[in-house]
Amino acid sequence: MIDITPVRQMLQADGVDAELIGSDDAVGTARLRLVIDDAECAECVMPRPFLEALALKLLRETNPGLTAVYIEDPREQ
Amino acid sequence: MAPSEPPAPPTGAAAAGPMPPPAPTQTGAPAAHPTIRVYLPDSAPGPTPAALAVSPGSLAGLRIAVLDNGKPNAATVMTRAAETLAGRTGATVALVTKKGPQGMSANAAIPVAPDVFDRVVAEADVVITGAADCGSCTAYTVHDAIELEKAGRPAVVVTTTRFEVIAATLSDSFGLAETRRLVLPHPIGGTDEPTLHRWADAAADRLISLFTQGTVA
Numbered sequence: 187m188i189d190i191t192p193v194r195q196m197l198q199a200d201g202v203d204a205e206l207i208g209s210d211d212a213v214g215t216a217r218l219r220l221v222i223d224d225a226e227c228a229e230c231v232m233p234r235p236f237l238e239a240l241a242l243k244l245l246r247e248t249n250p251g252l253t254a255v256y257i258e259d260p261r262e263q
Numbered sequence: 264m265a266p267s268e269p270p271a272p273p274t275g276a277a278a279a280g281p282m283p284p285p286a287p288t289q290t291g292a293p294a295a296h297p298t299i300r301v302y303l304p305d306s307a308p309g310p311t312p313a314a315l316a317v318s319p320g321s322l323a324g325l326r327i328a329v330l331d332n333g334k335p336n337a338a339t340v341m342t343r344a345a346e347t348l349a350g351r352t353g354a355t356v357a358l359v360t361k362k363g364p365q366g367m368s369a370n371a372a373i374p375v376a377p378d379v380f381d382r383v384v385a386e387a388d389v390v391i392t393g394a395a396d397c398g399s400c401t402a403y404t405v406h407d408a409i410e411l412e413k414a415g416r417p418a419v420v421v422t423t424t425r426f427e428v429i430a431a432t433l434s435d436s437f438g439l440a441e442t443r444r445l446v447l448p449h450p451i452g453g454t455d456e457p458t459l460h461r462w463a464d465a466a467a468d469r470l471i472s473l474f475t476q477g478t479v480a
Binding site: 196197199200227229230231232233236237239240243244 | 372426
């Protein structure tokens with residue numbers, strides 16, 4: 187189980203959160219869902235591509251085999 | 264710009280295509296295929312490494328621009344900081360502008376408008392930009408500052424304690440880890456003007472250091 191605390195802390199600065207919805211250790215991927223239900227400013231949260239790049243950078247520090255992070259962003263639905 | 268991490272270099276990777284038949288061994292039995300890893304060639308390129316602009320030895324006689332992303336109180340605190348800095352150093356506040364087209368508006372969640380960028384580069388020697396006090400505005404403030412550094416204009420990102428780490432992480436991801444960052448208390452928006460002025464006045468020494476040395480002494 188990947189610990190996504192660093193990503194959650196980053197997002198919580200904007201009043202939003204994330205949850206881990208899946209991971210594939212063989213491929214080195216993780217899937218997160220952005221939780222912005224109570225956000226006062228959804229636009230304040232970084233665009234998904236930025237979030238994915240930063241999440242990968244943060245999570246790689248403790249999961250060096252990680253190659254990609256995908257984020258479901260409700261703002262795009 | 265799409266910040267992303269480049270994948271590991273595909274050392275030893277083979278091009279996709281049909282495998283040739285295995286060469287027979289001296290005993291006549293087919294040799295086992297070696298393991299070949301094929302990497303998808305469709306990842307985005309990593310950031311282009313950038314460097315800080317040359318730091319001036321002194322701010323005397325230089326022109327300061329304030330590039331405002333429209334966040335609440337951003338212009339107030341940055342303009343005051345620029346004025347205080349000018350008073351301390353002999354520089355002048357040459358330009359205060361929002362980052363949207365013609366400087367008439369600002370959206371903190373997009374890059375600086377090209378015409379405003381060109382004007383800042385033409386009319387200023389150093390730049391104070393922000394406020395980087397939300398995720399999106401931090402991303403684009405850092406982006407703008409790096410572009411200004413590339414254009415030879417030392418640029419200080421005004422961020423807050425809550426977004427300090429995010430600004431540093433984004434700077435690294437965007438190819439310039441050592442962006443000049445002035446960290447103020449959080450929040451800037453919602454803080455009364457006398458307090459903002461006090462923060463700005465207290466930042467003068469750090470701004471001088473950031474502009475002339477690239478870091479806070």
